[in-house]
Amino acid sequence: MTDGALILATLEAVAERHGDPTAEIYAELFAAHPKLEKLFWLDRDGSVRAAMVQQGLECILDQVGEGRTAVTIMADERSRHHGYGVPAERFDDFMIAIRNAFRRILGEAWTGGMERAWQCLLAEFAAIR
Numbered sequence: 001m002t003d004g005a006l007i008l009a010t011l012e013a014v015a016e017r018h019g020d021p022t023a024e025i026y027a028e029l030f031a032a033h034p035k036l037e038k039l040f041w042l043d044r045d046g047s048v049r050a051a052m053v054q055q056g057l058e059c060i061l062d063q064v065g066e067g068r069t070a071v072t073i074m075a076d077e078r079s080r081h082h083g084y085g086v087p088a089e090r091f092d093d094f095m096i097a098i099r100n101a102f103r104r105i106l107g108e109a110w111t112g113g114m115e116r117a118w119q120c121l122l123a124e125f126a127a128i129r
Contacts, residue, residue: 004064
């Protein structure tokens with residue numbers, strides 16, 4: 001089970017140190033998977049990217065909290081993104097990009113406990129079908 005307190009501490013630290021991490025998250029995603037960037041060709045103002053980050057963060061908060069909606073949202077989005085041309089093996093890379101961006105933003109403040117908590121959270125999300 002995910003250590004929700006460490007996930008929340010990560011989110012708070014990123015917000016305090018950096019503010020909106022959207023650009024950093026997509027920089028991580030596109031650096032790891034450049035072909036995904038072309039799927040955003042209609043997102044000229046960044047609103048789709050911002051909405052995806054918001055929904056991702058809401059799923060994270062729900063998963064480490066009451067756990068009422070994240071599973072349903074993640075399963076639905078996995079199916080929906082297949083229709084957008086996102087290969088099934090790439091869907092989970094968005095959440096990985098969030099973790100990687102946060103790790104980079106926090107630098108030396110990133111702890112082993114944070115790493116383990118995020119690994120667990122990512123595994124929980126990857127298991128959702």
